[in-house]
Amino acid sequence: MNDLQGALKRQKIAYFSMEIGLRSEIPTYSGGLGGLAGDAIRSAADLNIPLVAVTLVSNKGYFRQILDPSGNQIEHTEEWNPARFMTLLSENISVKIQDRDVKISAWLYNCKSLTGSYVPIIFLDTDVEGNDREDRKITDSLYGGDRRYRLKQEIILGIGGVRMLEALGFNVRKYHMNEGHSSLLALELLKRNGADPAKVKELCIFTTHTPVEAGHDKFDYGLVEDLIRDKNDIDTLRKFGGEDRFNTSLFALNLSNYVNGVTKRHSRTSCELFPGYKIQAVTNGVHxxxxxxxxxxxxxxxxxxxxxxxxxxxxxxxxxxxxxxxxxxxxxxxxxxxxxxxxxxxxxxxxxxxxxxxxxxxxxxxxxxxxxxxxxxxxxxxxxxxxxxxxxxxxxxxxxxxxxxxxxxxxxxxxxxxxxxxxxxxxxxxxxxxxxxxxxxxxxxxxxxxxxxxxxxxxxxxxxxxxxxxxxxxxxxxxxxxxxxxxxxxxxxxxxxxxxxxxxxxxxxxxxxxxxxxxxxxxxxxxxxxxxxxxxxxxxxxxxxxxxxxxxxxxxxx
Incomplete structure (x- = not known):
């Protein structure tokens, strides 16, 4: 906890990502997006950039792939024990899903640099005593389940992540959304800033990694209204995230002052996908x-x-x-x-x-x-x-x-x-x-x-x-x-x-x-x-x- 206390002293950039690749034994990544997030965090630690990262604990990982002699893929859960690598923090917060308060706990992992600096990573976990059996599974499987499961995960990551950082005492300067999965954090920020989109835009950065329309997360409002029952929240989502379906990327675009694609070509493609938005380019790199x-x-x-x-x-x-x-x-x-x-x-x-x-x-x-x-x-x-x-x-x-x-x-x-x-x-x-x-x-x-x-x-x-x-x-x-x-x-x-x-x-x-x-x-x-x-x-x-x-x-x- 001394490391965490030290991290609280400086203003932080809060880096939100559905997946983060740190090491094979921590299976909280599926591919490029998680690998990129892990490398960004490692470089932030090396360069002493005041970052704190937020993700889901994914207790059952992505999946372990077994291939039979004909090449048929068989998926096995890859259960792992966060306690081997992380510290369970004492703070708990909750978010409302339907009419239930879903409790969230947090694990702390410090990504340490060879220089001695480190970046704290907060892993959100709903496998908490008192939660419904169904809710305890929300942070189990990375990209698992159906659309309902995915939206629940995005509520935990976005809304729960902002609340957890506040509960832990982090002083956040900016919120960086690594892809649209965490865009509901902007909904929480609107509540904290008098529903003023200009104030929220000043706080938010959005990096899109998806060059095709079909790759951006969209949810039917019937599902959204079932899980998020506050009418004011739904009106906000429609206003900034699309009238027909809730588009997480559109919501992030409308509530971020800085938006970027991950190569020059991708930035141009994104501008064509979302005409009228200024989308910069920061070409990816590896650690x-x-x-x-x-x-x-x-x-x-x-x-x-x-x-x-x-x-x-x-x-x-x-x-x-x-x-x-x-x-x-x-x-x-x-x-x-x-x-x-x-x-x-x-x-x-x-x-x-x-x-x-x-x-x-x-x-x-x-x-x-x-x-x-x-x-x-x-x-x-x-x-x-x-x-x-x-x-x-x-x-x-x-x-x-x-x-x-x-x-x-x-x-x-x-x-x-x-x-x-x-x-x-x-x-x-x-x-x-x-x-x-x-x-x-x-x-x-x-x-x-x-x-x-x-x-x-x-x-x-x-x-x-x-x-x-x-x-x-x-x-x-x-x-x-x-x-x-x-x-x-x-x-x-x-x-x-x-x-x-x-x-x-x-x-x-x-x-x-x-x-x-x-x-x-x-x-x-x-x-x-x-x-x-x-x-x-x-x-x-x-x-x-x-x-x-x-x-x-x-x-x-x-």
């Missing part, structure tokens, strides 16, 4: 120390002292001898291949060009694009041996995403005597760290413009891994052809039909693998070393969360 393998950490410590505090020092990577960079990469690759062979028994090869693809398994990510023409893949493999590593979870209700995993398993079976391909189950932060450091090429093939940012390729770059990606999200800003990596398919400004774009992408994907990537890897090591150096010195030096958080401080927090 350099967390996502750099131990082998590269040792190298950077030796040649670039201070890089953990100033990742921009990675621009001086040219000081490090190529032989030492290759040894660091080789060590990370060996660790990954050993892990793959231990898990899957596929006897992957240390020497072969290894391509990695790991992210949420959903249709627009197009994990199977590289598997579209198996004859071309065989031809590429004859030019120089390749092997592919896939990983990722499909949301339990995403049947199309689950089918993608089954399709990959069918291809693995079809090609098992020719090309080594593996799908690793239960993708988590530990596996992610091994993969982004251990592959040779990081593949990214989303349908444009559905990738708001993406961050896995930034993590790969910190380890000298070369990006090969569709021009969407962050890669538009990081890409210089044949210098920092390679693009796949048309330029963003080219106007092609969906089918034309896909054919252009497939042609480019296979052409570059056959004529450029595979020959360079096997026959032009000096050119490959240049790409490794440029991944670190021209990509990682900029696409890090220290730069991102400094941008938030100067643009939004001050």
């Amino acid at each position: 350099s120390y967390t996502w750099t393998s131990p082998y590269f950490r040792t190298l950077y410590n030796r040649y670039l002292p201070g890089w953990t505090d100033e990742p921009e020092l990675l621009v001086r990577v040219g000081k490090i001898p190529d032989a030492e960079i290759w040894e660091a990469h080789w060590s990370a690759k060996r660790d990954l291949i050993d892990e793959v062979n231990k898990r899957a028994g596929v006897d992957m090869d240390y020497e072969a060009l290894t391509i990695g693809f790991a992210r949420r398994m959903t249709s627009y990510k197009r994990a199977t694009l590289i598997l579209s023409d198996l004859e071309m893949l065989r031809k590429i493999n004859r030019r120089g041996k390749i092997q592919l590593i896939f990983a990722g979870k499909a949301h339990p209700s995403d049947e199309a995403g689950k089918q993608i995993i089954r399709d990959i398993f069918k291809t693995i079976e079809t090609l098992h005597k020719e090309i080594k391909i593996v799908f690793l189950e239960n993708y988590d932060m530990d596996l992610a760290a091994k993969m982004v450091a251990g592959v040779d090429v990081w593949l990214n093939t989303p349908s444009c413009p559905y990738e708001a940012s993406g961050t896995s390729g930034m993590k790969a770059a910190h380890n000298g891994v070369v990006n090969f990606s569709v021009l969407d999200g962050w890669w538009i800003e990081g890409w210089i052809e044949d210098v920092t990596g390679w693009s796949i398919g048309p330029q963003p400004e080219e106007e092609l039909s969906e089918e034309e774009a896909r054919l252009a992408e497939l042609k480019d994907l296979y052409y570059k693998l056959y004529y450029i990537i595979v020959p360079m890897y096997y026959e032009q090591k000096d050119e490959w070393f240049k790409l490794i150096n440029n991944s670190i010195g021209m990509v990682a030096y900029y696409f890090n969360s220290h730069r991102m958080m400094r941008n938030y401080v100067t643009n939004a927090y001050l």
